Amino acid sequence: MASPPPFMPPNLQRIIWLASFPKSGNTWVRTFLANYFLGQKREIGINALREFTLSDARFDFYQRAAQGRYPADADIETYMKIRAKTLPLIAGAREGTHFVKTHQVIDVIHGIPLIPPALTAAAIYIMRNPFDVAPSFSRHTGADLDTTIAMMTSRQNIVSSPTGLFEVLGRWDQHIDLWTSAPGLPRVTVRYEDLLADPKKGFRTIFDFLQVRIDQQQFKKTIRATSFESLRKQEDADGFIERPPGMEKFFHSGRAGGWREVLSDAQVTALHTAFEPALRKWYPELIGETAEIAGRAGA
Numbered sequence: 319m320a321s322p323p324p325f326m327p328p329n330l331q332r333i334i335w336l337a338s339f340p341k342s343g344n345t346w347v348r349t350f351l352a353n354y355f356l357g358q359k360r361e362i363g364i365n366a367l368r369e370f371t372l373s374d375a376r377f378d379f380y381q382r383a384a385q386g387r388y389p390a391d392a393d394i395e396t397y398m399k400i401r402a403k404t405l406p407l408i409a410g411a412r413e414g415t416h417f418v419k420t421h422q423v424i425d426v427i428h429g430i431p432l433i434p435p436a437l438t439a440a441a442i443y444i445m446r447n448p449f450d451v452a453p454s455f456s457r458h459t460g461a462d463l464d465t466t467i468a469m470m471t472s473r474q475n476i477v478s479s480p481t482g483l484f485e486v487l488g489r490w491d492q493h494i495d496l497w498t499s500a501p502g503l504p505r506v507t508v509r510y511e512d513l514l515a516d517p518k519k520g521f522r523t524i525f526d527f528l529q530v531r532i533d534q535q536q537f538k539k540t541i542r543a544t545s546f547e548s549l550r551k552q553e554d555a556d557g558f559i560e561r562p563p564g565m566e567k568f569f570h571s572g573r574a575g576g577w578r579e580v581l582s583d584a585q586v587t588a589l590h591t592a593f594e595p596a597l598r599k600w601y602p603e604l605i606g607e608t609a610e611i612a613g614r615a616g617a
Contacts, residue, residue: 330409333418334435334528335441336371339493340421340455340477340485342446344508346544348419350521361543364419372408373419377481379404379411388487398430411525417442423483423488424496432486435502442524443497446492446510447601448589449608463585471592479547491596509600511574517541583615 336351338344345367352370362370372379380388383403389396408418422432448470456466462592469475475487485547498507508528513520518541525532540566577586590597590608597605 319371330406330437331439332409332412332415332456333405333437334415334439336417336419336444337441337497338444339419339446339451339487339490341451341458342511344421345443346510346513346546347524348417348506348541350544351524352418352538353416353543355600371417371419372411374401374405374408374465375479375483375485376408377483379407380481380483382407388482390480390482391474394476394484394486395428398428398432400431402430402434405434405437405494407572415439421485421487423486424487424495424500425488427486433500438503440504440527440529441500442495443494443505443507444510445494445507445515445576445600446579447597447604448573448593449581449586449604451490451583452589453580463581467585467588471588489592490595494596494600501509514574537547587612587615589612 333431336344342359348371349362350368352367356362356370366516377388380400384400388400392400411516420433424431424433426432431547442443451465452466452470455470459466469487470490473488473492475486479485488496497503500504504525508520518537521537521541522532533553581589586608591614594605597608
């Protein structure tokens with residue numbers, strides 16, 4: 319089986335970020351890549367993703383960096399100082415380039431970069447329209463929709479965990495802009511909706527970027543093994559170790575356009591108004607419909 323892509327990393331410049339705003343398809347892409355590269359003999363289940371991809375939210379790495387004394391009550395400054403020691407451990411945890419999941423925005427906090435160029439080889443950036451992100455993110459955090467939309471539209475959107483780790487997300491549009499315009503970053507950008515509509519075409523785009531020659535038989539097998547229905551059945555049977563406490567299902571529906579059945583006109587208006595420039599750039603097919611809803615809500 320082919321190994322992950324042939325970028326040649328100098329020193330610890332090994333991380334290929336699998337980056338996204340939360341609930342944008344990151345887990346699906348990780349599962350696909352894991353099953354393609356490691357799944358020749360067996361399928362890689364959702365609870366075995368650690369065998370293939372790391373995450374920049376792995377608490378065990380922060381504990382190592384803090385010599386076993388990571389403070390559960392850490393503030394963001396303390397987190398950033400320890401993160402600066404943690405990411406080299408993550409980068410060096412595998413030989414050559416390897417994939418690392420992140421939801422962090424590209425930013426500098428307390429003088430420390432969240433995504434250090436010195437450890438970065440490339441990035442795969444996955445986006446999803448904000449109207450579908452909002453209800454999914456709401457289920458993920460347990461917050462109501464209005465609170466979730468307020469978070470998504472705030473530059474101060476920072477999520478903390480009980481272990482004292484932080485995810486600096488910022489606004490949905492800011493997250494996309496900073497990842498897709500970062501100077502000097504080799505990257506490919508894919509929309510969740512396009513992957514869903516045509517997985518063969520969407521994942522080929524990723525593999526072309528990674529300079530990986532596709533094994534057609536394995537590629538077709540992986541598409542079948544990582545369908546949303548397959549992932550949902552796995553969760554129903556065995557649970558999912560990444561599902562937050564209190565969340566009923568991680569793999570809820572996965573379809574595009576479900577927001578039409580969930581969001582109120584006022585909620586659609588809030589998202590449309592906050593993100594209109596980004597929507598025009600990345601989701602022009604939603605502009606007319608959501609503008610009409612916004613106009614109706616304001617009437």
